[in-house]
Amino acid sequence: MERAEGGHLASRIDGLVCDLDGVLYVGDTPIQGAAERIARLADDGVRIVYCTNNSKPTVAQYVDKLTAMGLEVDPDDVVTSSVVTGEVLAADGSGRSAVVIGGDGVTEAITAAGIDIVPEPRAEADLVVVGWDLDFTFxxxxxxxxxxxxxxxxxxxxxxxxxxxxxEGLWPGTGAIVASIAVASGATAEVMGKPHRPMMDAVARRLEGCERVAVVGDRPDTDLAGGLSRGWTTILVLSGVTKDPSRAEPMPDVVLQSVAEL
Ligand SMILES: [Mg+2]
Known part of the structure; x- marks a missing residue:
């Protein structure tokens, strides 16, 4: 594990998978110098893919948020877990109707995939698609x-x-909602987001031609594990949820206080 060698590393990569929350901002607060550093890397020819497991916002909402931080963002380079879900289900083609639990990001992706969203209260559907839903109920x-x-x-x-x-602390995530439905139904969920293969495939497709890819994130179990599965260099930043890198699993290749040091 290296420390404080971010500048050296940046000159060796031609692709960067950039997690969002905890890397570029925390909630609505930008992390100082982070977006500026990513913009510089892009100017220097590094291909940037923005990658988040948060399924709730739409791609346009992410583009607006990143643009407001001074980044030039192609919507196709914003890979949310909703985007991946839509791409996988569209390619798969076997599901034509879905009960959808989640926010605008999920409904947008499912609609774009050509799948009918079954209206309440009906439950006849080929798919149950679950994202983060702040209004989740019994x-x-x-x-x-x-x-x-x-x-x-x-x-x-x-x-x-x-x-x-x-x-204020930890709120239940999508995994908690999915677990309740899995327990009730006995079904095993097919998971699209990082570190799982569907999202890593979606990101890798966008980085085709890049030979030296790094992934930067604040969560070892999703961001780093996903990068490790592809043999990419893994960078842990301490600007998000992880404060003690010594217990990170998997261990990162590089630890930085924030992406501004990259
Ligand atoms: Mg994060």
Whole structure:
């Protein structure tokens, strides 16, 4: 594990997978110098892919947020777990209807994939697609469970992050919602987000032609594990949820206080 050799590393990479929350900002607060550093790397010819497990915002909302921070962002380079879910289900083609639990990002991606969103209260569907839903209720859990147990729907999860680091502490993440439906229905979820293969494939496709790729993130179990599965250099930043790098699993190749040091 290297420390404080970020500048040296930056000159050796031609592709960077950049996690968002905890790397470029925490909630609505930009991390000082982070966006400026990423903009410089892009100017220097490093291909940047923005990659987040947060399924709730739409791509346009992310583009707006990053643009406001001074970054030039192509919407195709914003890979959320919702985007990946839509791409996988569109390519797969076997699911034509879905009960959807989640925010605008999920409904946008499912609609773009040409899949009909089954209106409430119906539960007849090929798929149950679950993202982060701040209005999750027993009723939604019941409907998802009925779709699976009565109608044979497949359970698809945008991601399985157990918790979300809110300002006041940990909130239940998508993984907690998915777990409740999995327990109730007996189904095993197919998970799209990092570190799982669908998202890593979606990111790798966008980095085709790059030979020296690094991934930067604040969560070892998702960001670093996903990068490790591809043989990419892994960079842990301490500007997000991880404060003690000595217990990181997997261990990162490089530790930085923030991406501004890269
Ligand atoms: Mg993060």
């Amino acid at each position: 009723d939604k859990m019941r409907r998802a469970t009925l779709a699976i147990t009565n109608h044979g729907a497949r359970l698809i999860a945008t991601n399985e992050d157990a918790a979300y680091p809110a300002a």
